[in-house]
Amino acid sequence: MVKCPRCGYDNSINAVYCDNCAYRLTDHKGRYIKNTKRVNKWDIGIARKIVIVLGIIIIALLLFSFIYNNTQPSDNETLNVITDDGSVHKTASYPYEAVILYEGSWYAEMGNPNYLVKESGYGPETFTLDCAAWDRVAIDAQKYDYGEGEFKVQLLRNGEVVAENSTTNVTGRIVINYNY
Known part of the structure; x- marks a missing residue:
């Protein structure tokens, strides 16, 4: 059995590629590649993770604030009266x-x-x-x-x-x- 260095799957002795993840198990000369430490492209420090999460939260809050402020009716619009027939009677801000x-x-x-x-x-x-x-x-x-x-x-x-x-x-x- 040959253990895949990427996913750890036990492959048959004759396998050139991993049956689970298709990782190449032999080099160009047919020699098996030794199990090496799995490289994680997302292996970043905890401080960077915190900064990224805080950045996403701040961007989300700014976006929410922008959308909220731009969708609120003006003072004059909030004082309009809509009647039963659907028509709008505009009134003064302070009548x-x-x-x-x-x-x-x-x-x-x-x-x-x-x-x-x-x-x-x-x-x-x-x-x-x-x-x-x-x-x-x-x-x-x-x-x-x-x-x-x-x-x-x-x-x-x-x-x-x-x-x-x-x-x-x-x-x-x-x-x-x-x-x-």
């Missing part, structure tokens, strides 16, 4: 505005009830509220100067008044809660 109509000084808290923004001012002002179309909106406004004029607050959605309240009381306070 709500608060309008305070008063000729004196005032103070207001407005926006999403969980994240109210505090503003104060003098005279009429309009604020774009950081609320999406599906958010609840709250406005709590009050006169600061105890004036006698009309204090009016409006909530606009895409430019149309959806809620409005006013008072002429000197300590006038207005609260608007709007659920789309």
Whole structure:
């Protein structure tokens, strides 16, 4: 029996090639090749293996990040409303505005009830509220100067008044809660 130096298979004594892997067992003069250490082309050090694996992981993460970031819809696309008939109604990124109509000084808290923004001012002002179309909106406004004029607050959605309240009381306070 002749042992193949490549795969270790026991071949017949007359075999020129290994019956298992077709490795040449004799040289050009017909002499059997001695068993030598099997050469592994992939025999690399552990450090190189770690570097290769880490490199593959980093490339995979970068590729995933690139694909994820380039497939996410923009802010305007996420605020579009698709109706039952499949048509798309485009809305503004922030469709709500608060309008305070008063000729004196005032103070207001407005926006999403969980994240109210505090503003104060003098005279009429309009604020774009950081609320999406599906958010609840709250406005709590009050006169600061105890004036006698009309204090009016409006909530606009895409430019149309959806809620409005006013008072002429000197300590006038207005609260608007709007659920789309």
